[in-house]
Amino acid sequence: MALVGLVITFAGFVVAAASVGVTASTGGRLGMVLVGIAVSLAGILGVLNPAYMKDAIWKK
Amino acid sequence: MKKVLLAFAMTWCLGTLGTVYAQAPAPDAQPPAPAPAAAPGTPAAAPVAITDADIKGLSGPKAEDKAKGDPAGTITGSVADIPVGDAKVGLTIGDVVNQVGQNMIAINFVWTLVAGFLVMFMQAGFAAVETGLIRAKNANHTMMMNFMVYGAGLLAYWLIGFAIQEGGVGAVSNLGGTAPLNGEYAIHLFGKDWGLFGMNGVMLSGATYDVGVMVMFLFQMVFMDTTLTIVTGTAAERWKYSAFLVSSLFMGAFTYPLFANWAWGGGWLATLGSNYGLGHGYADFAGSGVVHATGGLTAMAMGIIIGPRIGKYTRDGKPNAIPGHDITMVLLGCFILAFGWFGFNPGSTLGASANGNLRISSVAVNTMLAGMAGSFGAMSYMWSRYGKPDASMTGNGLLAGLVAITAPSGFVNPMASVIIGLIAGVLVCVSVEFVDRVLRIDDPVGAISVHGVNGLFGVIAVGLFADGRSNFAGAWGGVPGSVTGLFYGDAGQLVAQLMGVATLIGFVFTFSFVLNMIIDAVMGQRVTAKVELEGLDIPEMGAVAYPDFVLKADAMGMD
Numbered sequence: 001m002a003l004v005g006l007v008i009t010f011a012g013f014v015v016a017a018a019s020v021g022v023t024a025s026t027g028g029r030l031g032m033v034l035v036g037i038a039v040s041l042a043g044i045l046g047v048l049n050p051a052y053m054k055d056a057i058w059k060k
Numbered sequence: 061m062k063k064v065l066l067a068f069a070m071t072w073c074l075g076t077l078g079t080v081y082a083q084a085p086a087p088d089a090q091p092p093a094p095a096p097a098a099a100p101g102t103p104a105a106a107p108v109a110i111t112d113a114d115i116k117g118l119s120g121p122k123a124e125d126k127a128k129g130d131p132a133g134t135i136t137g138s139v140a141d142i143p144v145g146d147a148k149v150g151l152t153i154g155d156v157v158n159q160v161g162q163n164m165i166a167i168n169f170v171w172t173l174v175a176g177f178l179v180m181f182m183q184a185g186f187a188a189v190e191t192g193l194i195r196a197k198n199a200n201h202t203m204m205m206n207f208m209v210y211g212a213g214l215l216a217y218w219l220i221g222f223a224i225q226e227g228g229v230g231a232v233s234n235l236g237g238t239a240p241l242n243g244e245y246a247i248h249l250f251g252k253d254w255g256l257f258g259m260n261g262v263m264l265s266g267a268t269y270d271v272g273v274m275v276m277f278l279f280q281m282v283f284m285d286t287t288l289t290i291v292t293g294t295a296a297e298r299w300k301y302s303a304f305l306v307s308s309l310f311m312g313a314f315t316y317p318l319f320a321n322w323a324w325g326g327g328w329l330a331t332l333g334s335n336y337g338l339g340h341g342y343a344d345f346a347g348s349g350v351v352h353a354t355g356g357l358t359a360m361a362m363g364i365i366i367g368p369r370i371g372k373y374t375r376d377g378k379p380n381a382i383p384g385h386d387i388t389m390v391l392l393g394c395f396i397l398a399f400g401w402f403g404f405n406p407g408s409t410l411g412a413s414a415n416g417n418l419r420i421s422s423v424a425v426n427t428m429l430a431g432m433a434g435s436f437g438a439m440s441y442m443w444s445r446y447g448k449p450d451a452s453m454t455g456n457g458l459l460a461g462l463v464a465i466t467a468p469s470g471f472v473n474p475m476a477s478v479i480i481g482l483i484a485g486v487l488v489c490v491s492v493e494f495v496d497r498v499l500r501i502d503d504p505v506g507a508i509s510v511h512g513v514n515g516l517f518g519v520i521a522v523g524l525f526a527d528g529r530s531n532f533a534g535a536w537g538g539v540p541g542s543v544t545g546l547f548y549g550d551a552g553q554l555v556a557q558l559m560g561v562a563t564l565i566g567f568v569f570t571f572s573f574v575l576n577m578i579i580d581a582v583m584g585q586r587v588t589a590k591v592e593l594e595g596l597d598i599p600e601m602g603a604v605a606y607p608d609f610v611l612k613a614d615a616m617g618m619d
Contacts, residue, residue, distance in 0.1 A: 002577075006570055013566025016559055020336045021250030026551050029338070033558045040566040044360075048573075049499055052364050056500070058373035 005048030012040030112152045115139070165236040168411030169271075171420075172235070172279050175407020179282040182400030183210050183289060188393025189459075190293040191605075193384035193452065193505045197595025198297045199605030205292040205299070209308050213285040216312030220262060221284060222277055225317035227258020229276075229325045233533065234411030237272030244326050252335040254328035257321050279407065280320070283351050286404075287316045290355030293505035295362045295585075297369050298592050301600045303585045307362075310575050316354055319568050323350045329563060332556045334538035339553025341537030342560040343526070345423075346408035348467030348518025353564045356512020358572040360501065365576050366585050368502030370592055379496050382504065387451050394455040398431050401462045405469040415533035419470065426469045427462065430481030434461015437485020445489075453489055459510045460488035464518040471526035471543045480521050484514045516561050521545075523554030 016036030019029040120140025130136045142159050144151050187206035194202050228244020231237075243259035261268040264277060288308050292299070322329040323344050333341035344350050373379055384390060405427045406420040438457020442450040461481035465472075468480060491509035495501050501508065528544035530536075536543050544550040579585060586592075591599040598604060 006573060009566055009573075010570045011566075013562055013570070016562030016566065018250075019559075020332065020338070026338075026555055030551070030555050030558070033555060033562055036562045037558065037565060040562065040569075044565070044569065045499065049364055049501065052367070053500060056373070057367050057370060058375060058377065 001051035002048055005043050005046075005051055008043030008047055009040045010043075012036045012038070012043060015039060110153060115151055115153065115156065118151070161236075164413045165234075165272075167413040168234045168236075168417070169275050171412035172275050172407060172410050175403035176275075176279040176282050178400045178403025179279075179286065179407065180210075182282075182286055182397055182404070183207075185393045185396030185400055186286070186289045186293070188389045188396060189455070190289075190296060190393075190505050192386040192389030192393060193293070194296045195382065195595070196385040196606055196609065197597060197604070199385065199597065200601045200603060201301065201596035202292070202296050203605065204301070204601055205296070205304055206289055208305065209288045209292060210285055212305055212308040213288045213312035214281060216309045217281050217284050217317070218263060218277075219313065221313045221317040222264070222280065223259060223261040223317075224257045224314070225284075225320040225325050226276060226280060227260040227262075227325070228255060228321070228327075229258065232272070232276065232410060234409070234415055234417065235272040235275055237270050238276055240267035240270055240273060241276070244321075246328075250336075252331070255321070255326050255331065256328070257318060258325050276410075279410070283347060283404075284312055284316050284320070287351045287355040287358075288312055290352070290507050290511045291359045291362055293507040294359035294503045295366050296504050297596065298366060298586050299362075300583070300585060300587050301596075303579055303583055306583065307576055307579055307585070310579070311358060311572070315358060315568065315572050315575065316350075318571070319354055319563070320350050322563065323560065329556075329560055330537055332537075332559060333552075337552060338556040338559070339523075339537075339550050340535075340539045340541075340543045340556070342556050343471065343522050343536060343543045343553070344467045344519060344560065345470035345522070346405045346466045348463060348465075348515045348521075349560050349564055351515070352463045352466060352511040353515030353519065353561075354568050356508050356510070356515050357564055357569040358576075359503070359507045360512055361569055361573040362576055362585070363501040363503055363508060365573070365580055368500065369504070370589060372502045373500060377500060379500070384452065384504075390452055391455050394458050398428075398458060398462060401427055401431065401466075405466055408470065409532070416531040419530055419532070422474075423469045425474055426465055426472060426477040429474055429477040430461040430465030430469075430484070431458050432461070433478045433481025434458050434464070434485035434488075437461070437482040438489050439485075441486045441489045453492070453506075456488050456492070456506050456510050457485035460484040460514045463511055463514040464521060466515075467518040468522045468525055470532070471522055471530050471545075473527050473529070476521075476525040476527065480518070480525065484517060487517060488514060516564065519557050519560050519564075520554075523557030526550075526553065 013036060016033045019032035022032065023029055118139045120138040121135040125135060142151060142155055145155050183206065187203055190206060191199050191202045226241050229238065229241045231239040241260050244255045245257050245259055246253040246255045261273065288311050292304065321327040323342055324330065329342035331341055332338040369382065371380060372382060402424055406423045409417045409420050411417045412420055435454050435458040438460065439449045439454040442453045461484045464480050464484035465477055488509045491513040492506045495503055495508050522543065522545060524545045524547055526543045526545035526548065528542045528548050530542045534540060544553060546554045576585065587596060
């Protein structure tokens with residue numbers, strides 16, 4: 001799951017960076033960049049960190 | 061308690077508003093009479109060209125006068141001190157103009173170097189803050205990490221990091237001679253060139269053996285080291301020393317320089333304005349994103365990989381407070397950092413003369429205001445929430461305000477600086493609680509919140525609060541005019557800033573995570589449980605920090 005989290009986190013960056021090639025409107029780019037940030041945060045906070053928490057030292 | 065805080069807040073607000081109104085003209089005040097001279101911009105008299113003949117007869121003070129000494133300083137430094145290009149011809153206009161140009165560059169060199177020396181001293185501040193916030197049994201180890209991160213980072217940056225970051229930045233006009241840094245590797249994407257990394261300046265060899273490049277190297281190097289030392293705080297009390305050295309070498313060589321190139325070295329983020337019309341491109345005056353968010357997000361990656369300290373969480377996941385051993389050292393370190401920040405932000409003009417660089421005064425004032433507001437914001441939050449003005453969080457509030465103002469410091473006004481600092485001060489407290497209780501990432505010094513969260517906030521603050529009044533040589537990021545945020549009419553600048561945020565979270569975090577995951581797999585990042593309980597000083601360093609002190613048994617994990 002950790003690798004999935006990393007892939008999702010990186011995918012958020014790709015979405016944001018691609019915004020300048022997909023649309024010329026500032027609003028459209030803003031929307032895509034915000035989606036990209038949300039995807040990356042979901043990858044870190046929602047997938048990657050919980051994957052590492054499963055084996056946390058305080059659970060042993 | 062709440063009444064006291066409310067009264068304080070109202071007094072502060074009224075005082076601030078009063079200041080604003082006091083500076084505005086009274087409604088019935090008469091405008092000042094115009095000067096009798098011509099309209100602004102029109103010279104009072106026609107300019108007269110100076111020729112070589114005009115300066116031919118000039119001479120310095122007589123030798124006998126100089127022999128008497130110059131206690132008032134009125135005859136030291138004169139026409140006699142200007143070097144003459146050709147002794148047979150004598151002093152010419154060309155000699156004078158060349159000297160004026162070199163003086164400008166000299167002022168900028170001295171300013172940037174002194175600012176760099178101040179930033180270097182911030183390492184001492186970080187060392188004090190981090191060591192004070194951890195237990196005495198790990199003090200030697202934490203201090204050594206902060207000490208050697210300087211050397212490890214410097215070595216990596218000299219070998220390859222500087223070339224990646226600045227190898228393609230081109231000539232920096234403030235420093236005169238950085239033209240050898242002209243090799244940027246770029247790919248063609250979406251119809252434009254995307255600069256990815258620089259290629260000149262490996263080990264400062266070849267044409268980069270240049271006085272201007274040396275100034276650039278020193279100043280950028282100490283910034284890079286600041287980033288590296290952020291991580292040691294989050295991973296303190298359990299990071300294997302050998303793994304720390306390897307991780308720091310990679311960060312100084314690749315992680316930091318890569319994003320720094322994109323933001324400051326002529327890379328694709330810096331050219332979002334000129335290439336795609338997004339404001340002036342990603343604008344990060346002194347590094348809220350480049351330095352602090354990069355460090356904070358790498359610290360977060362390390363925090364996840366290395367895991368929490370033994371005893372930090374109960375079996376049901378509730379956090380235990382593990383107090384640091386020396387709060388006096390923490391607050392002293394915060395003061396050292398605040399002092400060093402006057403090199404960090406104002407120094408980022410890379411000059412004090414010409415090109416709008418007199419704005420260093422504004423940058424310095426913005427810096428001190430935001431730091432103050434950050435400490436007030438954090439102190440007020442902790443006081444109202446927990447009943448006491450927590451010292452360590454007040455210190456972190458100061459740092460949070462300074463981190464948040466680092467990117468906007470060159471583009472915003474004093475009022476915005478105070479607002480940014482106040483928000484940062486509260487944000488750091490909320491973030492520390494979130495990281496500690498919800499994410500359960502053990503961060504002994506709060507580096508993720510201070511540098512990561514507030515670094516990202518500082519980047520966004522540029523896109524909101526930049527007032528369009530700065531004028532650094534008439535352009536920024538290859539786009540004429542001043543950086544202007546959403547509140548002053550440019551939504552495109554906010555998009556450029558958010559693009560930087562997305563890159564930091566999506567790319568820099570991932571890159572750091574993968575690098576440190578590999579190091580963890582190869583050599584292990586964490587010490588054994590036995591070493592951690594005993595304290596890292598003896599097993600890792602061979603000596604304790606305080607041999608004459610008797611450490612408490614419970615602090616040694618032996619109760």
